[in-house]
Amino acid sequence: MSVEPSAGPHAVASANVPGEPAVQPSEAKATSAAPKGSTALRYSFDGGLSAPIVDAGGRLPLKVRKVAGGELSAVPHAGGLAVRFPPRCDHYGAESCARAILQSGPADFLNPGQADFSYGASVLVKSSETSKGANVMQKGFSVGDSQFKLQVDGVAGRPSCVVVGTGRSTIYVALASRSVADGRWHRIECSRSSALLTVAVDGAVVGQAAIPPSLSIVNTGPLCIGGKGTSANNDQFVGVIDDVFVTRSA
Template sequence: MRTLALRRRFVLSVALVPVVAAAAWIAHRSIGGGGPDAAGAGPSAGPHAVASAKVPGAPAAQPSEVKTPSAAPKGSAALRYSFDGGLAAPVVDAGGRLPLKVRKVAGGELSAVPHEGGLAVRFPPRCEHYGAESCARAILQSGPADFLNPGQADFSFGASVLVKPSETSKGANVMQKGFSVGDSQFKLQVDGAAGRPSCVIVGTGDSTIYVALASRSVADGRWHRIECSRGGALLTVAVDGVVAGQAAIPPSLSIMNTDPLCIGGKGTSANNDQFVGVIDDVFVTRSA
């Protein structure tokens, strides 16, 4: 009789697993958002976002003593920036394919700061009047970067960031290529007072904004590695190697534009979604 009771208890436990998982998925399925992010518009989010909870049981990332290149995601690395050469000359990626220039307005400045034996880039301080012409802005921007267009292929992009609780804002772009209005795009942002990172993509010829919003904040004054990845019909955001959010996307979604790659903001207009904090190890990887 005891054996039979144990078997019944085991079957009941297994049956409850999909019910709990489904409840968690439904609880995170709806995320509100702002407007489009074309020049002069507010930070983008999306009505079609689907977030998932952080995968439990994974170990926290440990800081390293010496800065080392991160392992390249599967596929062929399109470009990677370490910023270890500083900002005195055009910033070049590891392969020398896409140099970046400093663009600054209203007294905005970038500075190179130490990070794990190398350098990272600190962006202008937070402005009390978000979107005001008087706010200091500064970004890194490339020329046309058509070779980064993933089309319908799987790809990933991301960076390491350090954001203090006092540095969050309405809109804060880590990196972006393209726009959501009349264009296509992919971008990584840390929007909102909570400082939760999100991955955003918009397909060519479709104004729908797809957002994978992380279930956790990175605005704690410590370094975090954020990676966005598109795999078929799924957009995923991972923080420190742990999946923190996902969104369903059309398998046919294609990203193709002639826009530059921007780091730290989408441009230098007043409402440029200026990033506040420090950025390092930016990468974009396309499938082979």
């Protein structure tokens, strides 16, 4: 798991579910009805990157932020479009590495507090595109803040769901027991249900971590897709992302 560069010592709690489910990745575009609960927002990216990038409800516009020649491109996926992020850099964390992300403005309505919620996306990552830091989506930070995050970190390309509570120092991680870095589309969903954080791939739960029922996530951070920002150590995602969603309990 990648931690923000300003982070001090933290306790990290994680657990995973052994075994790999024999599930075929879905090539169909996900629908807003796929996650449980009421959908707070969902991005299909089918309108491309030139027009205003808004969610299915026309809310929370995203802006393209890019540094050092980083570019985003719209690519076909299941009858619509998805977003391809910059290629892998041989010198991870270097200022010369191309970076590009999508970032919203204020998104307080996405703060789940102590309520059950879920978030995730469909991703396509090749085995040659993995790195030690690859953020699919993130809101908030782990230091002096609170956070929820989905990442596909490490050479193995195993996704993980991360939450940090307001006023707490422990980083809770649900790490998947399987890789998604096989050049095929996979649907990843993170779910917080009371005292349990789970990660599911293609509809099968493949990792979990116990969390305090009182853990609350409230922060002023924007929603970031493809990286936590544009600094050199931005945990740049490499690959393709589609159908980003956040839900809240009804």
